Amino acid sequence: SAVISQKPSRDICQRGTSLTIQCQVDSQVTMMFWYRQQPGQSLTLIATANQGSEATYESGFVIDKFPISRPNLTFSTLTVSNMSPEDSSIYLCSAGDSRGEQYFGPGTRLTVT
Amino acid sequence: AQSVAQPEDQVNVAEGNPLTVKCTYSVSGNPYLFWYVQYPNRGLQFLLKYITGDNLVKGSYGFEAEFNKSQTSFHLKKPSALVSDSALYFCAVKDPGGGFKTIFGAGTRLFVKA
Numbered sequence: 001s002a003v004i005s006q007k008p009s010r011d012i013c014q015r016g017t018s019l020t021i022q023c024q025v026d027s028q029v030t031m032m033f034w035y036r037q038q039p040g041q042s043l044t045l046i047a048t049a050n051q052g053s054e055a056t057y058e059s060g061f062v063i064d065k066f067p068i069s070r071p072n073l074t075f076s077t078l079t080v081s082n083m084s085p086e087d088s089s090i091y092l093c094s095a096g097d098s099r100g101e102q103y104f105g106p107g108t109r110l111t112v113t
Numbered sequence: 114a115q116s117v118a119q120p121e122d123q124v125n126v127a128e129g130n131p132l133t134v135k136c137t138y139s140v141s142g143n144p145y146l147f148w149y150v151q152y153p154n155r156g157l158q159f160l161l162k163y164i165t166g167d168n169l170v171k172g173s174y175g176f177e178a179e180f181n182k183s184q185t186s187f188h189l190k191k192p193s194a195l196v197s198d199s200a201l202y203f204c205a206v207k208d209p210g211g212g213f214k215t216i217f218g219a220g221t222r223l224f225v226k227a
Binding site for chain 2: 001004031040041042043045048058092094096098099100101102103104105106107
């Protein structure tokens with residue numbers, strides 16, 4: 001298993017600004033993912049963070065809006081750019097292997113006003 | 114394309130009674146199947162998985178799940194529910210030949226009443 005930490009745990013931001021969320025894993029992992037979740041609802045995959053190369057984005061998500069970095073096997077960041085109230089959500093980082101088992105961070109609760 | 118369905122938005126059960134949370138899936142090959150639990154205001158926790166082998170898999174907190182290939186199901190079960198089991202449960206599926214993406218179900222909220 002892996003222990004995932006995220007920061008910040010929550011933030012309130014003004015529209016038009018950007019927020020960078022950090023995700024740290026306590027061990028080297030093959031895969032890291034970023035999800036978005038409305039409270040009480042399912043997870044939507046934003047992108048797969050690839051170490052040393054550009055992230056792989058899911059349909060509906062673009063790099064200009066959600067730039068992702070993954071400089072090494074234990075760390076990744078997600079930036080939510082030019083925020084609007086529609087970006088208010090919980091953002092989850094996860095780490096896993098190629099078989100699919102994932103370990104999740106506690107989440108970042110973002111409110112955009 | 115792979116998909117997963119959790120037909121019940123909510124399951125209510127009395128403490129001490131057995132519980133079942135249902136999950137069905139659709140995938141082209143042999144699936145990797147998972148259950149995760151999310152307690153209030155917390156991230157998801159891995160409960161158990163089926164990759165291959167015995168159709169009955171055991172996981173954390175006394176939970177188990179049964180893989181049924183003919184019915185394409187992977188229902189989560191526990192013989193005796195606890196109030197502390199009340200949470201949001203997600204079934205997830207991965208197609209081994211479909212890259213790294215895992216698909217999550219819509220979630221089932223479990224309420225265990227004392």
